[in-house]
Amino acid sequence: MTVEPRPPPASWVREVAAAIRGECIPDAPMAPRTSIRVGGPADLLVRPEDRSTLPGMLAACACRGVPVLFLGGGANLLVADAGIRGVVARLPAEGDEEADGDRLVLAAGAPVSRLAQRALASGLVGCEFAAGIPGTLGGAVAMNAGTRIGEMKDVVERVEVATSEGLRWIPAPELGFAYRTCRLPPGAVVTRVGFRLRPGDVERSRAAMEADREHRRRTQPLTWPTWGSTFRNPPGDHAGRLVEAVGLKGHRIGNAMWSDLHANFVVNLGGATARDCLALIRLARERVRERIGVELELEVRLAGAFAADEHP
Numbered sequence: 185m186t187v188e189p190r191p192p193p194a195s196w197v198r199e200v201a202a203a204i205r206g207e208c209i210p211d212a213p214m215a216p217r218t219s220i221r222v223g224g225p226a227d228l229l230v231r232p233e234d235r236s237t238l239p240g241m242l243a244a245c246a247c248r249g250v251p252v253l254f255l256g257g258g259a260n261l262l263v264a265d266a267g268i269r270g271v272v273a274r275l276p277a278e279g280d281e282e283a284d285g286d287r288l289v290l291a292a293g294a295p296v297s298r299l300a301q302r303a304l305a306s307g308l309v310g311c312e313f314a315a316g317i318p319g320t321l322g323g324a325v326a327m328n329a330g331t332r333i334g335e336m337k338d339v340v341e342r343v344e345v346a347t348s349e350g351l352r353w354i355p356a357p358e359l360g361f362a363y364r365t366c367r368l369p370p371g372a373v374v375t376r377v378g379f380r381l382r383p384g385d386v387e388r389s390r391a392a393m394e395a396d397r398e399h400r401r402r403t404q405p406l407t408w409p410t411w412g413s414t415f416r417n418p419p420g421d422h423a424g425r426l427v428e429a430v431g432l433k434g435h436r437i438g439n440a441m442w443s444d445l446h447a448n449f450v451v452n453l454g455g456a457t458a459r460d461c462l463a464l465i466r467l468a469r470e471r472v473r474e475r476i477g478v479e480l481e482l483e484v485r486l487a488g489a490f491a492a493d494e495h496p
């Protein structure tokens with residue numbers, strides 16, 4: 185596979201970096217920052233010092249026409265082999281946390297597992313599904329992440345977002361939560377999340393979390409680099425069952441493979457490219473459409489400069 189040479193850094197890289205309080209890394213490798221370990225570099229990776237610097241960064245990018253991608257834990261993401269044009273921003277994992285009765289407020293850059301930890305420490309239950317979800321809380325809210333026992337919409341009360349105009353809170357009913365979907369304002373990024381749980385039996389909650397984690401370990405290829413579920417489950421069915429039904433479980437293209445444990449997971453066998461992964465996705469969609477008549481929708485997000493012939 186040939187990747188076109190990258191152009192020299194544009195003037196906007198220096199200008200945007202000068203407008204940001206925090207770490208800035210030009211031409212930053214993205215593969216090590218994604219859970220499937222695939223993808224080329226980003227023009228500029230920034231790690232803002234805190235959420236208060238985000239509106240200024242977004243305004244600096246907007247006035248220069250520079251796109252911004254917010255990176256959580258790198259789960260549920262496939263980056264193009266040619267990399268990402270523009271800014272990739274990663275929120276701080278630490279931030280002001282609040283606990284008040286049955287309510288918690290946590291930083292969006294914190295891992296999803298932090299919610300379960302704080303809930304147990306506060307004697308609260310209701311978020312057992314979150315214990316084994318990879319990535320960050322902000323990313324989990326943006327896609328309404330969940331498992332067979334619950335999803336983010338069940339526990340989110342409000343979210344704080346940053347736009348080029350500033351920071352503000354949005355109540356959950358205005359977010360349009362649906363299956364693997366959340367309707368954030370255009371150009372907004374989640375900075376903090378307010379949760380409402382309930383007091384309950386902490387030991388029973390802990391046991392439910394461990395049972396869910398054990399179920400995931402048995403049924404998902406978590407020892408391999410993977411982005412998680414590739415397709416959304418169609419109504420009344422499971423995407424993994426459909427991919428397996430058309431004979432693709434364990435099917436390999438290059439160094440990427442449909443997992444032989446769960447057919448809705450693509451795994452990186454070592455040195456896989458985005459082109460390998462996309463070829464698997466395209467093949468599965470075509471076969472399922474032709475043989476079963478179901479159009480599979482992507483759950484994994486695509487980011488970066490993909491060639492026209494790479495899109496699934």
